[in-house]
Amino acid sequence: MFHLFKRTRSDLEREEAFELMPDNVPKHVAIIMDGNGRWAKGRGLPRIAGHHAGMKAVKRVTIAADEIGVEVLTLYAFSTENWKRPRDEVDFLMKLPQEFLSIELDELVEKNVRVRMTGWKEGLPAHTLEAVEKAIERTKHNTGLILNFALNYGSRHEIVQTVRDIASEVRQGELKQEDISEELISNRLLTGALPDPDLIIRTSGEIRISNFLLWQMAYSELWFTDIYWPEFTERHLVQAVCEYQRRARRYGGL
Template structure:
């Protein structure tokens, strides 16, 4: 049974759920597709951006939940390369969320030894968004605990194509021989390097797809879906996903 680390705002039900987990089988890396913010808001007669605001507040709760049970990396799919197709008002709001989230939560993240990381392309992101993220990265650079990795302006197909282009260029430059290209070498050309591949993927809101998210890295990840939208996804449901992960046998193609 896992020794549960308390954090501000934890509750008895969450603590009990956390303590029921097997301490020797906690997923090293959990990735989350935080889906359903806009639809959650619209069902309540609210503008879509209200859902994104509520979703932002849920980030800290799930981060602390992951940290409390010993998850080492938590990757949150915050904004995809396809999300630029959304209405400008919504995109502009999403780009400003880091300016609200990090100043408000950074002290507690630092106190809990959380380290901020970003996976994605800086090109196209507003300067104020980049500054807020970079300031958080710099502020937590000395931390050694949970890596909170935001997939921001990220798309997996673009990532893999870029990796292939870089491999081709290295081969042309004589830095790499074709026979030296294997899975481990290719992984080093991806934006997620040197993070481990996710053990568990969680997607909220009932959608059963992975939406151009870590297509290479999720090859052997366990997938867990819930009908709950991201703003209503609680610590207890997070532990439920980990419990389900612990019940599964990961055979990687073997018996």
């Protein structure tokens, strides 16, 4: 349960010895949650233990993001490439949304959090899809933090599919070629209803994007940490946001 919502913004600031600027909190934070397997291996545990511990980090970070004023939190939960992993690990990963939402959904509703999914429903097990769709339906009228799970998501596939759809409309005369713009493409992507991420975080020490929000991250600030995802806490999120606030976002200008 979300008992830690009792903690205040100042509590988090004191822990990290940083002062957040409330007028410059990133609206959209996206996180590549990496390092579950290595965290488990380092403790002599099976990889699935790392994924289960990572689920607890999802809860912590959702709480902290809501507390400091983030409007959208996108979590890279399962990529289109992750189907290549061993079958037993994939099966376990597909059970995590069901487990997480069965425990936390009531509290998410109470805290005005809205659940979304960015990705393809095709190919997801019925129990996974049912849990996600139930959460989306129950929270659809909420107006607080958007908790967006990137599930069965891959950015290149997203871009290719969007281009195909636009090309089909041009071919059928429903759209003129000169009407194609960056704004049109952005609106047609799976994230069309969301602002582009202001800040992208990746855990575990890896410094790459892994086919995540490639179009949307054109002007995102990037923050990498050696911390494995199961160890990622509210303090680390505050640290990342404070670093974001120290940067000047010029969007190509001076």
